[in-house]
Amino acid sequence: MTVRVQTTQGGAQIHVNGVPVPGRFFYASRADLGFTTSDSWQEQSFDVVPFRDVTGLATLQLRFTNAPGEYFIRDIHFIDTTTGLPVFLEGSFDTQAAFNSVWNVWPQGAANTVGTVAVDQGALHVVIQDPADGVWPGFHLYSKFTSLVKGRTYRCTLSIKGTAGNAVMPVMYAVPETGRVSYTRLGAPESPLEREVVLARDAGVRFISVAAPACWDPPGMADDWSPLDAVIASIVKLHPQALVVPRIDLNAPAWWKKLHPEAVTKYEDGINGSYNSVSSRHYRDDVSAQVEKICRHLCEAFPDNFGGVHPAGQSTNEWFYENAWKNLFLGYDDATRDAWRTYLQNAGQAGASTAEVPTPAERHAAPNGCLRDPATEARLILFNQFWQKEMADTVLQIAAAARRGTNGTRLVLFFYGYLFEFGSMANGASNAGHYNLGRVLQSPDIDILCSPWSYYDRAWIGSGPCMSAVESAQLHGKLWLNEDDTGTHLAKDVPSWQTRVNTYEETIDVLRRNQSQAAIRGLATWWMDLKGTGWFDDVRLWDLQRKLSAMDELALGREKPFMPEIALVVDELSMCHLATGATTMSTPLIYYSRGSFGRCGAPYGQYLMSDVLAGKVGAKLQVHLTAWAMSTTTRQALAQTRQSETTRVWCYAPGYIGSEKMDTAYMVELTGFSCKLVNLANPRSTPTAQGKLAGLPVSWGDSQKITPLFTVDTLAGDTILATYSDGSPSLVLRKSAHGSDVFMGTPAWTPELARTLASLASVHLYSKTNVVLYAGDCLVSAQALQDGPVSLDVGVNGAVVEISDGSAQGQGPNLTPTLRKGETRILATSDVMPFADTATIAK
Numbered sequence: 036m037t038v039r040v041q042t043t044q045g046g047a048q049i050h051v052n053g054v055p056v057p058g059r060f061f062y063a064s065r066a067d068l069g070f071t072t073s074d075s076w077q078e079q080s081f082d083v084v085p086f087r088d089v090t091g092l093a094t095l096q097l098r099f100t101n102a103p104g105e106y107f108i109r110d111i112h113f114i115d116t117t118t119g120l121p122v123f124l125e126g127s128f129d130t131q132a133a134f135n136s137v138w139n140v141w142p143q144g145a146a147n148t149v150g151t152v153a154v155d156q157g158a159l160h161v162v163i164q165d166p167a168d169g170v171w172p173g174f175h176l177y178s179k180f181t182s183l184v185k186g187r188t189y190r191c192t193l194s195i196k197g198t199a200g201n202a203v204m205p206v207m208y209a210v211p212e213t214g215r216v217s218y219t220r221l222g223a224p225e226s227p228l229e230r231e232v233v234l235a236r237d238a239g240v241r242f243i244s245v246a247a248p249a250c251w252d253p254p255g256m257a258d259d260w261s262p263l264d265a266v267i268a269s270i271v272k273l274h275p276q277a278l279v280v281p282r283i284d285l286n287a288p289a290w291w292k293k294l295h296p297e298a299v300t301k302y303e304d305g306i307n308g309s310y311n312s313v314s315s316r317h318y319r320d321d322v323s324a325q326v327e328k329i330c331r332h333l334c335e336a337f338p339d340n341f342g343g344v345h346p347a348g349q350s351t352n353e354w355f356y357e358n359a360w361k362n363l364f365l366g367y368d369d370a371t372r373d374a375w376r377t378y379l380q381n382a383g384q385a386g387a388s389t390a391e392v393p394t395p396a397e398r399h400a401a402p403n404g405c406l407r408d409p410a411t412e413a414r415l416i417l418f419n420q421f422w423q424k425e426m427a428d429t430v431l432q433i434a435a436a437a438r439r440g441t442n443g444t445r446l447v448l449f450f451y452g453y454l455f456e457f458g459s460m461a462n463g464a465s466n467a468g469h470y471n472l473g474r475v476l477q478s479p480d481i482d483i484l485c486s487p488w489s490y491y492d493r494a495w496i497g498s499g500p501c502m503s504a505v506e507s508a509q510l511h512g513k514l515w516l517n518e519d520d521t522g523t524h525l526a527k528d529v530p531s532w533q534t535r536v537n538t539y540e541e542t543i544d545v546l547r548r549n550q551s552q553a554a555i556r557g558l559a560t561w562w563m564d565l566k567g568t569g570w571f572d573d574v575r576l577w578d579l580q581r582k583l584s585a586m587d588e589l590a591l592g593r594e595k596p597f598m599p600e601i602a603l604v605v606d607e608l609s610m611c612h613l614a615t616g617a618t619t620m621s622t623p624l625i626y627y628s629r630g631s632f633g634r635c636g637a638p639y640g641q642y643l644m645s646d647v648l649a650g651k652v653g654a655k656l657q658v659h660l661t662a663w664a665m666s667t668t669t670r671q672a673l674a675q676t677r678q679s680e681t682t683r684v685w686c687y688a689p690g691y692i693g694s695e696k697m698d699t700a701y702m703v704e705l706t707g708f709s710c711k712l713v714n715l716a717n718p719r720s721t722p723t724a725q726g727k728l729a730g731l732p733v734s735w736g737d738s739q740k741i742t743p744l745f746t747v748d749t750l751a752g753d754t755i756l757a758t759y760s761d762g763s764p765s766l767v768l769r770k771s772a773h774g775s776d777v778f779m780g781t782p783a784w785t786p787e788l789a790r791t792l793a794s795l796a797s798v799h800l801y802s803k804t805n806v807v808l809y810a811g812d813c814l815v816s817a818q819a820l821q822d823g824p825v826s827l828d829v830g831v832n833g834a835v836v837e838i839s840d841g842s843a844q845g846q847g848p849n850l851t852p853t854l855r856k857g858e859t860r861i862l863a864t865s866d867v868m869p870f871a872d873t874a875t876i877a878k
Contacts, residue, residue: 036051036052036338036339036341036444037050037051037052037053037444037445038050038051038052038278038342038343038444038445038446039443039444039445039446039482040446040482040483040512040513040514041055042512043055044593044594044595044596045557045590045591045592045593045594045595045596046509046557046593046596046597047508047509047512047513047514047557048514048557048591049242049446049482049514049559051241051278055591056241056591057584057587057588057590057591058242058514058516058553058558058559058560059240059242059559059560059561059580059587060240060242060243060244060280060516060559060560060561060562061231061232061235061240061242061243061244061561061562061563061571062243062244062245062282062518062520062561062562062563062564063228063231063232063235063243063244063245063270063564063567064228064245064246064563064564064565064566064567065226065228065245065246065567066226066227066228066566066567066568067098067204067206067223067224067226068202068204068224068226068227068568069098069202069203069204069205069223069224070195070202070203070204070205070224071200071201071202072104072106072195072196072197072198072199072200072201072202072203073196073197073199074196074197074199075196076107076109076194076195076196077194077195077196078110078192078193078194079192079193079194079195079224080190080191080192080193081190081191081205081222081223081224081225082116082188082189082190082191082222083183083188083189083190083191083207083221083222084186084187084188084189084222085183085184085185085186085187085189085209085221085222086185086186086261086264086265086268087185087219087261087264087265088182088183088184088185089182089183089209089219089221090182091180091181091182092180092182092209092210092211092212093180093181093182093183093207093208093209093221094177094178094179094180094181094207094208094209094210095113095124095177095178095191095205095206095207096175096176096177096178096205096206096207096208097175097176097177097203097204097205098174098175098203098204098205098206099150099161099163099174099175099201099202099203099204100163100201100202100204101163101171102163102165102198102201103163103164103165103198104162104163104197104198104201105160105161105162105163105197105198106159106160106161106162106163106195106196106197106198106201106203107158107159107160107161107195107196107197108128108158108159108161108193108194108195108203109128109157109158109159109193109194110128110192110193110194111124111127111128111191111192111193112124112125112190112191112192112193113125113181113189113190113191114189114190114191114192115187115189116187116188116189116190117187117188122181122183122189123137123178123179123181124137124178124191127178128154128157128158128159129154129157130154130157131153131154133154134152134154134159136179137178137179138176138177138178138179139176139177139178139179140152140174140176141173141174141175141176141177142172142173142174146172147172147174148166148167148168148172149163149164149165149166149171149172149174150162150163150164150174152176161176180210183221189222191205191207193205204223204224205223205224206220206222206223207220207221207222207223208220208221209221209261211259211262212259214252214253214256214290215252215256215259216248216249216250216251216252216288216289216290217248217249217250217262217263218262219261219262219265220262220265220266220269221265226567227564227567227568227569227570227572228564228567229273230569230572231564231569231571231572232270232273232274232277233273233274234571234572234574234576234577235274235577236273236274236276236277237577238577238578238580238581239580239581239584240580241274241276241277241278241342242277242278242280242342242561243270243274243277243278243279243280244279244280244281244282244345244561245266245267245270245279245280245281245282246266246281246282246284247263247266247267247281247282247283247284248262248263248266248283248284249263249283249284249285249288249325249326249329250262250263250329251285251287251288251291251322251325253290253291258328258332260332260336263281263329263332263333264336266281267279267281267333267336267337267340267341270340271337271340275340277340277342278340278341278342278343279337279340279341279342280342280343280344280345280446280448281333281344281345282345282347282352283326283329283344283345283346283347284347284348284352285322285325285326285346285347285348285433286309286310286311286348286349286352287310287311287318287321287322291311291318291321292311295311295315295317295318297315297368297369297370298311298312298315298317298318298368298369298370299311299312299368300312300356300357300365300366300368300371301365301366301367301368302358302363302364302365302367303363303364303365303367303395303398304363305367307368308357308358308365309357310348310349310350310357312368312370312371313348313349313425313426313428313429313468314368314370314371314373314374314375314425315370315374316370316374317370318370318429319428319429319432319433322348322433323432323433323435323436324436326344326346326433326436326437326440327436327437327439327440328440329344329440330344330436330437330439330440330441330445331440331441334440334441334442334444334445341445342445342446343441343445343446343447343448343482343483344437344440344441344445344446344447344448345448345449345485346433346434346437346447346448346449347450348429348433349426349468352450353450353451353453353486354426354429354430354449354450354451354468354469355426355453355457355467355468355469356422356426356466356467356468359457359460359462359466359467359468360460360461361461361462362461362462364395364398364399364462364466366392366422367392371392371425372391372392374421374425375390375392375418375421376388376389376390378421378424379417382417384414384417392418393414393415393418397412397415398415398462398615399462399615400614400615401614401615401616401617403614403697403742403743404614404617404741404742404743405613405614405616405617405619405620405621405741405742405743406612406613406614406617406663406664406688406691406692406697406743407419407611407612407613407614407692408692408696408697409692409693409694409695409696409697410695410696410697413695416611416612419463419465419611419612420465420608420611422465422466422468423465423468423469423470423471423607423611424471424474425468426451426468426469426471427451427468427471427472427474427475430449430451430475431474431475431478431480434447434449434478434480434481435478435480437480438479438480446482446483447480447481447482447483448481448482448483448484448485448516449475449481449483449484449485450484450485450486451469451472451475451484452469452472452475452484452486452502452503452504452508453467453469453486453502453503454469454470454472454502454503454504454605454607454610454641454643455489455500455501455502455503455504455603455605455625455626455628455629455641456486456489456490456491456502456503456626457469457470458610458618458621458622458624458625458626459491459618459621459622459625459626460618461615461616461618462615463613463614463615463617464610464613464617464621464625465610465611465613470607470610470611471607472484472503472504472507472607472643473507473607473643473645476507476508476511476513476643477511481513482513482514483513483514483515483516483559484503484508484513484514484515484516485515485516485517485518485559486501486502486503486515486517486518487502487517487518487519487520488500488501488502488517488518488519488520488521488549489501489502489629490532490533490534491626491627491629491630492629492630492633493521493534493545494534494536494545495536495537495541495544495545495857496818496820496856496857497630497807498629498630498633498634498807499545499548499549499552499633499807500629500630500633501515501517501556501558501629501641503515503641504605504641504642504643504646505556505558505640505641506556506597506599506602506640506641506642507641507642507643507645507646509557509596509597510642510646510651514557514558514559515558515559516558516559516560516561517549517553517558517559517560518560518561518563519546519549519560519561519562519563520533520563520565520570521534521536521542521545521546521549521562521570522534522535522536522565522570523535523536523542523570523571523573523576524536524537524538524539524541524542525569525570525571525572525573526565526566526568526570527568528566528568529566530565533565539573539575540857541857542576543575543576543579544818544857544858544859546562546576546579547579547583547816547839547859547861548807548816548818548859550579550583550586551583551586551809551814551816551859551861552809552816554583554586554587554589554590554814555590555597555638555809555810555811555812555814555816556597556640556809556811557590557593557596557597562576579839582839582840583838583839583861585838585839586814586838586839586861586863589812589813589814589838589863590814593812594812595812597638597640597811597812598640598653598654598811599637599638599639599640599654599811600637600638600654600655600656600793600796600798600799601632601635601637601638601639601640601654601655601656601658601789601793601796601798602639602640602641602642602647602652602654602656602657602658603628603629603632603639603640603641603642603658603660604642604643604644604647604652604657604658604659604660604661604662605625605641605642605643605644605660605661606643606644606659606661606662606664606665607643607644607645608664608665609644609661609662609663609664609665609692610661611664612663612664612692619737619739619740619741620687620741620782621782623736623737623782623783623784624660624661624686624687624782624783624784625660625661627783627784628658628660628784628789629641630784631784631785631786631788631789632658632784632786632789633807633808633809634786634789634805634806634807634808634820635786635789635790635793635800635808636790636793636800636801636802636803636804636805636806636808637790637793637798637799637800637801637808637810638801638808638809638810638811640654644659644661644662644673647673647676648669648672648673648676649676650676650678653678653681654681655680655681655682655796655797655798656681656682656684656792656793656796656798657681657682657683657684658684658686658792659683659684659685659686659689660686660687661686662685662686662689662690662705663687663688663689663690663691663692664691664692665690665692665693665701665705666693666694667693667694667704670690670701670704670705671704673705674704674705677773677774678774679773679774680774680797681774681775681796682774682775682776682777682792682795682796683706683774683775683776683777684776684777684779684792685705685706685708685776685777685778685779686779686782687745687779687780687782688702688743688745689702689705689706689778690702690703690704690705690706691710691743691745699711699712699745702745706776706778707769707771707776708747708748708767708769708776708778709747709748710745710746710747710748710778711745711746711747711748712743712744712745713744713745713746713759713761713763714742714744715740715744715759715760715761716740716760717736717737717738717739717740717741717760718736718737718740718741718744718759718765718780718781718782718783719734719735719736719737719738719759719760719781720734720735720736720757720758720759720765720766720780720781720783721734721757721758721759721760722734722756722757722766723755723756723757723758725754725755725756726755726756726757726766726791729756729791729794729795730787730790730791730794731756731757731766731787731788731791732787733785733787735781735783735784735785735788736781736782736783737782737783741782744759744780745780746759746763746764746765746780747764747767747778747780749764749767750769752769752770753767753768753769754767754768754769755767756768756791757781759780759781764778764780765779765780765781766778766779766780766781768795775795775796777792777795786805790803799828799830800828801815801817801827801828801829801830802817802825802826802827802828803826804825804826805820806818806819806820806825807820807859810829810830813831813863813864814838814861814862814863815827815829815861815862815863816859816860816861816862817852817854817859817860817862818857818858818859818860819854819855819856819857819858819860820856821856822854822855822856823853823854824851824852824853824854825851825852825853825854825860826849826850826851827849827850827851827852827862828848828849828850829847829848829849829850829862829864830847830848831847831848831864832846832847832848833846833847833864834846834847834864835847835850835862835863835864836862836863836864837860837861837862838861838862838863839861844860844862847864850862
């Protein structure tokens with residue numbers, strides 16, 4: 036079997052044995068919910084069928100809801116159904132002595148702050164209270180060990196009662212042998228995972244992703260893949276045609292960190308972090324060797340069901356540095372220091388052999404406002420670039436190992452490159468380590484890069500933005516995959532940083548918006564039950580997958596990739612010049628830009644500056660969000676690659692930072708605008724009369740002071756569209772024979788501003804009102820922001836239909852469908868659909 040991404044005339048697509056298939060995945064998370072208790076006795080049971088022999092290491096755990104309550108358990112049995120004989124546990128809840136001989140309590144002693152256990156009148160009585168410190172210690176009971184036979188069915192029965200709505204959660208494990216790392220899950224009561232995988236199967240979704248252990252044991256021990264195999268086998272048992280893509284946790288295990296204390300991350304306050312340093316060459320070599328072995332094993336053990344591998348590590352397994360969102364800086368371990376010295380030596384820097392990582396004070400300081408000055412902060416800027424390279428080099432080395440291990444026959448996926456998302460990082464975007472995407476995209480060893488849908492603007496009424504330069508990924512033959520961990524109407528345990536929709540109808544609206552955007556932009560997606568508690572355990576949601584299969588088929592057959600007329604462009608080097616606290620500028624300029632362009636009435640794409648420089652971006656409107664740091668060579672190259680009839684928007688401080696200093700002369704060279712500094716209480720812009728005529732109704736911008744801030748000296752023929760509070764120009768349009776340039780000093784966006792710039796650039800507007808809109812090739816997706824008619828110009832003549840059911844929507848190009856608030860309509864011209872009637876689509 037070969038499962039790889041290949042480049043087609045329509046863009047990068049997954050191919051299974053040479054046949055293109057939709058990039059639709061389900062990420063199966065497991066949460067053992069157990070049996071819900073009530074105030075009356077209930078007999079419960081579940082089966083355990085070990086996929087391997089377990090000799091003297093099988094144990095039953097009993098866990099309880101992390102909430103105050105009490106539980107009673109009696110009549111527990113564990114029977115071999117083949118012989119009908121008990122295996123163990125008989126009578127263990129009858130007396131205190133019987134309990135003590137079979138069961139253990141964890142944690143023990145003072146560490147157990149929540150649970151008390153006693154046998155009372157032939158039943159186990161467990162009382163749980165809130166922990167005084169607010170931290171739940173993982174309280175549970177575990178039995179003595181026993182042996183189980185491969186393939187034999189064992190049945191555990193028990194009677195329970197207790198606090199209504201709480202749960203007893205039994206799970207059978209094989210504990211690892213001494214020195215090994217991974218537990219093997221043998222069986223438990225049915226969880227939502229089993230039901231959701233079956234729903235995915237029945238909806239035609241073959242790709243199943245699931246968390247899996249690396250089985251990374253100490254040197255000298257024979258490989259034991261059974262914990263990993265158990266995970267894959269559990270999916271294949273439910274879905275025999277599944278192509279499983281395990282997400283392997285590659286953070287170094289405790290034994291490895293003990294052997295390599297110099298390679299454990301360290302914060303500025305001297306406290307060790309949770310993970311290994313990616314700068315450790317020992318770690319890179321060891322983890323790569325393990326990944327290669329994992330891939331070879333899975334190709335052999337599951338030749339028809341191993342679809343690919345998703346190596347995962349560092350913070351939330353997404354290859355960004357631990358606690359990058361928080362205030363403390365990492366990088367004060369020996370491994371990072373040594374790698375930093377090597378980096379400086381290779382760069383020919385003086386004093387490299389004794390150099391230290393920049394001090395916390397240097398990294399926290401922002402003497403020049405939002406931006407770093409190479410005249411005084413050159414070493415700090417260089418460290419930011421090193422910080423990106425270290426993470427990217429780790430990703431690339433592991434990717435090469437995965438490619439070798441699969442002999443080039445399976446998918447290789449990575450989280451990386453959240454360029455827009457990390458624009459709101461308080462310690463500077465480069466603190467994440469994700470700003471070396473351009474290098475990562477050059478790798479032949481990666482098929483798919485992925486991220487969640489942005490956590491900004493993803494609610495029911497939202498644009499559902501992407502985190503990265505996803506169109507640049509396509510330009511380099513990579514498929515971008517968005518993780519859709521929408522908190523559906525079934526989600527009752529949504530994290531504080533997540534959003535939840537309230538009703539089934541709202542869930543469908545969001546999923547239709549996300550799925551249609553993905554199809555239009557040529558992206559893959561996976562639905563993810565983030566907590567494993569049944570967020571997608573509803574057959575009606577999977578009916579939607581079936582109904583949208585027509586859209587997927589159209590996307591697979593497209594004749595050209597998504598090429599929008601608007602390009603949002605990010606420069607990675609410029610992001611390494613952001614200072615701590617620059618979020619007053621970078622959040623509204625970069626992070627929030629996506630919400631405004633998502634509502635402007637025309638589709639947009641997200642690109643790297645390097646692809647603009649390479650002449651690969653032909654959009655009519657090119658918005659340079661972060662063009663403030665460039666060498667002379669880059670400034671000149673950008674001027675030379677300009678295509679005729681394009682409009683370039685130069686945001687905030689374009690060209691201000693050169694290789695050695697800051698200078699407004701560089702801004703003239705890049706943009707043609709003569710810029711100068713202004714010192715104002717805030718950067719807000721107010722439209723002029725000409726600005727209002729162009730479509731700018733109200734003022735915009737943040738109320739906080741931003742340094743530096745720029746205005747321009749205008750020339751005859753310039754159009755001043757907006758001004759600062761002192762009357763100096765903040766938004767200026769200049770036309771020339773080569774196109775138009777716009778200086779935009781205020782680092783903020785509104786949908787009206789985005790739409791005005793699009794109109795000035797002669798971009799086709801599918802709507803001139805605020806709707807969430809994506810369009811490409813023959814598809815248009817529109818989500819209403821309020822009840823009522825929505826005026827659309829789909830750009831082509833002929834009949835237009837709703838793609839999920841073939842229903843007629845009118846004749847193009849101009850349509851005015853009536854939508855309720857939040858409704859997403861997915862439209863296609865009927866001449867491109869081989870199925871224009873409801874009956875055929877239903878079939």
